[in-house]
Amino acid sequence: MQNPFSGLFKKKDVSVVGIDIGTSAIKVVQLRKKAGKVVLETYGALALGPYVGAAVGKATNLPLDKIVTALSDILREAHITTKRGGMAIPFSSSFMTIIEMPTVNEKELITMVPLEARKYIPVPITEVNLDWSIIPKDQIKNDSSAEKGDTGKIDITAGKTDVLIVAIHNDTIAEYQSILEKTSLDANFFEIEIFSTIRSVLDNTPDPTMILDIGAATTKLYIVERGNVRISHTINRGSQDITSSIAVSLGVTIEQAEIMKRTSGHTIGASQEQDVSRLVALTLDFIFGEAERAMLAYQQKYMKNISRVVLVGGGSAMNGIVDIAKKNLHAEIVQGDPFAKVEAPAALFEVLKKNGPEFAVALGIALRRLSKSE
Secondary structure (H helix, E strand, C coil): CCCCCCCCCCCCCCEEEEEEECCCEEEEEEEEEECCEEEEEEEEEEECHHHHCCCCCCCCCCCHHHHHHHHHHHHHHCCCCCCEEEEEECHHHEEEEEEEEECCCHHHHHHHHHHHHCCCCCCCHHHEEEEEEECCHHHCCCHHHCCECCCCCECCCCCEEEEEEEEEEHHHHHHHHHHHHHHCCEEEEEEEHHHHHHHHHCCCCCCCEEEEEECCCCEEEEEEECCEEEEEEEECCCHHHHHHHHHHHHCCCHHHHHHHHHCCCCCCCHHHHHHHHHHHHHHHHHHHHHHHHHHHHHHHHHCCCCCEEEEECHHHHCCCHHHHHHHHCCCEEEECCHHHHCECCHHHHHHHHHHHHHHHHHHHHHHHHHHHCC
16 A cells, blocks of 8 residues: 655755846746756746847837736746746846955954945946955965065055945846736745856866856847956947848848848849848857957956857857857857756757757856746
8 A cells, every 4th residue: 555645744846947138139047956967947038129129139218018918928828837937037137246355254344345346337336236255266266376476576466355346226126026926926035147157058067167158239248257246338239220230231121131030141143142141140240349348458457268159149140150250359258058058859959059058047046046946
């Protein structure tokens, strides 16, 4: 006879959803832990442009009620079955910088950091939610040069501590809490999107890595070393700039231009293909040129080379983008593959690999909530 209490104390498998509300689309990913493995249950994306009469792929600034409507729609259309999850906050809605502090104990830093942060945060400190973390010294310089540089001179930064400070405006947090309430979601934390991306696409390599998140309106650039953000920067170009230039130059609709962009010029005419490829390359050359300058600045400051560049975001799904990046950046170029961290049907391998870069944030936030549920 089966013991009726045999499963009483077993921990049930829990499904979680990661939510990424971008400027042009909402992405969701539902995961579940099963037999010690992270399993992909479902995922989906919904363009926001049509909610304000704009084209698919166009960046928007939706009012709260329309965001709630769109989120409810994608949760239903993607067959999300859980209310438990996490939500990412856009990098543009946060403030992040590294400040230099005296090397003192943590108790003293707790008092000193908020006072020092006032000098950098452009709004009153009472209007933001402030968080900070110490960047380990072994990430700043090698042990052999901890006190002396290559010239043998004393390093004046030896007695300093680098601290990463992150601030989110209280109004932003209130808005996202309102979205959760109106959709009845149980997301007990918020996370700035860069940290979700790091979790989903980077491994444990100690080598400095650049992440380029190519969105619709902007491209976010981060240099990460051992899981810590060393440099962050926003480039005011994105995939919609490519779409717009194609539409204007070739006299086609935004919808047609979006299709041409994503297929890198696979259109009906050979000459038109060349025009599309040229227009795509013009914007990407600007983005990668900015990225190259950031790489050089990092290398000069920290005397370390960037070993790899990881491309994520919806704009990184364009065919041929890796080849264009290689022409501009002297580093290994890879497209982010967040779905590689989860179990999924083999039949979906190619689809998930192609669409993966767009879901880096949503999957990363789901991974965090799943770990908190254990």
